[in-house]
Amino acid sequence: MNTPSTVNGNNTTAALRTRIRDVQEAARGVTTMYPRSYILQCIKEDRFPDELWKKLGEFGLLGLSVPEEYGGSGGGVLEITALNEALALAGVPTLFLVVTGLARVPIVRHGTPEQIRKFVTPTCSGETKMCFAITEPNAGTNSFAMSTLATRTDAGGWTLNGQKVFISGARDADHMLVVARTTKASEVKRRTEGMSLFVLDMKTPGIELTQLNIQVETAERQYLVFFDGVELPADALIGEAGKGAKLMFEGLNSERLLAAGAAIGLGDYALSKAVAYSKERKTFGKPIGSYQALQHRMAQAKAQLEAARLMTDNAAERFDAGEDAGAHANMAKLLGSQAAVAAVDAALQTHGGYGFDRDYDIVTLWPMVRLMEIAPINNEMLLNYIGEHVLGLPKSY
Ligand SMILES: Cc1cc2nc3c(=O)[nH]c(=O)nc-3n(C[C@H](O)[C@H](O)[C@H](O)COP(=O)(O)OP(=O)(O)OC[C@H]3O[C@@H](n4cnc5c(N)ncnc54)[C@H](O)[C@@H]3O)c2cc1C
Numbered sequence: 035m036n037t038p039s040t041v042n043g044n045n046t047t048a049a050l051r052t053r054i055r056d057v058q059e060a061a062r063g064v065t066t067m068y069p070r071s072y073i074l075q076c077i078k079e080d081r082f083p084d085e086l087w088k089k090l091g092e093f094g095l096l097g098l099s100v101p102e103e104y105g106g107s108g109g110g111v112l113e114i115t116a117l118n119e120a121l122a123l124a125g126v127p128t129l130f131l132v133v134t135g136l137a138r139v140p141i142v143r144h145g146t147p148e149q150i151r152k153f154v155t156p157t158c159s160g161e162t163k164m165c166f167a168i169t170e171p172n173a174g175t176n177s178f179a180m181s182t183l184a185t186r187t188d189a190g191g192w193t194l195n196g197q198k199v200f201i202s203g204a205r206d207a208d209h210m211l212v213v214a215r216t217t218k219a220s221e222v223k224r225r226t227e228g229m230s231l232f233v234l235d236m237k238t239p240g241i242e243l244t245q246l247n248i249q250v251e252t253a254e255r256q257y258l259v260f261f262d263g264v265e266l267p268a269d270a271l272i273g274e275a276g277k278g279a280k281l282m283f284e285g286l287n288s289e290r291l292l293a294a295g296a297a298i299g300l301g302d303y304a305l306s307k308a309v310a311y312s313k314e315r316k317t318f319g320k321p322i323g324s325y326q327a328l329q330h331r332m333a334q335a336k337a338q339l340e341a342a343r344l345m346t347d348n349a350a351e352r353f354d355a356g357e358d359a360g361a362h363a364n365m366a367k368l369l370g371s372q373a374a375v376a377a378v379d380a381a382l383q384t385h386g387g388y389g390f391d392r393d394y395d396i397v398t399l400w401p402m403v404r405l406m407e408i409a410p411i412n413n414e415m416l417l418n419y420i421g422e423h424v425l426g427l428p429k430s431y
Pocket of ligand 1: 133165166167168169173174175176199200201202203248250256405408409410411412414415418431
């Protein structure tokens with residue numbers, strides 16, 4: 035395994051920075067048309083930001099990380115992470131981009147050309163959307179304990195039964211990438227065996243959604259999803275039955291980077307608001323930004339954000355190069371989410387009492403950045419990974 039000690043300066047080449055800058059400039063073209071006020075209005079109206087999504091498709095941004103032969107715009111996780119960061123930097127974070135980016139990885143890497151054309155190609159223009167479902171009420175972080183089960187039918191298809199929880203954007207998605215067991219956990223020798231990936235058409239009979247009451251300021255809401263005898267065709271299975279765990283982990287590493295990008299962008303967005311406010315607001319006759327207690331807090335957060343950004347770019351580059359990027363992706367998400375929390379916390383402190391006025395839009399950022407320390411994977415699991423796989427310490431759970 036490549037440990038972080040092998041990270042070197044050559045990875046952040048001028049070419050890499052140009053690739054990131056191109057994506058970010060294109061993203062700015064879209065967020066200028068659809069800024070934070072637009073997304074806040076969509077949240078208020080509880081509707082999907084269709085106009086923004088279509089424009090991202092028109093600009094070719096939704097096709098990032100998908101090969102051009104399948105209707106994508108090429109590039110890799112580096113580019114789509116840069117997009118996620120750029121959207122968040124403008125105050126327009128979208129969970130859908132995280133889940134779409136994640137859901138497409140195993141299909142592009144392990145699906146048949148027909149499956150890629152059917153499920154992935156239409157997402158590049160924004161014609162269809164995908165969500166991702168792994169979390170279950172009784173399994174939580176321990177995904178291997180999931181009980182959602184797909185059983186083979188005589189006709190060569192599958193029947194799906196079970197439930198998933200916290201599924202972002204399930205109402206607005208056309209397809210869902212579901213991780214299910216095809217052999218029960220109690221019947222496998224190793225817990226990684228017997229898991230499979232399926233793509234569901236959300237209009238299939240037997241799928242029922244219940245909206246959860248989640249307090250995070252995004253346009254995507256979360257759902258409890260029930261599968262009651264959902265009939266799936268044979269081509270719903272991605273890769274080989276029972277071998278889905280490895281495919282899933284490839285996708286999860288990219289999800290960590292997408293989450294890191296969103297966290298870093300949102301952290302920088304909050305920090306820019308704090309800096310602007312601290313230059314204007316005066317107490318004791320001086321701008322509050324001149325007081326070191328605040329200035330250092332903001333400077334510390336900025337340094338953390340930049341360090342996390344370097345780690346994220348480096349991990350994305352490794353992922354795209356086909357290297358084992360697990361350690362780096364986990365560290366990037368850990369550091370990115372912590373930096374974002376530090377930045378929003380500094381912004382709250384800087385705004386004093388006004389930080390808690392929703393109209394200043396600072397306290398509204400808090401649930402989202404705090405969420406990043408818990409989802410898509412909690413930071414404790416990332417530390418467990420680093421302890422066990424990078425430092426070689428005994429497994430603790
Ligand atoms: C807004 C939102 C959006 C989400 N979107 C999606 C989605 O689109 N698709 C999807 O599948 N899921 C989604 N999730 C689910 C999310 O990934 C889970 O909530 C998260 O993985 C944690 O699972 P849990 O909530 O069951 O926590 P639990 O598993 O109950 O864990 C609770 C806490 O215990 C600690 N903990 C647990 N295990 C260990 C351990 N081994 N070592 C140390 N500490 C541990 C951690 O601090 C953790 O935060 C979303 C959640 C939210 C809130």
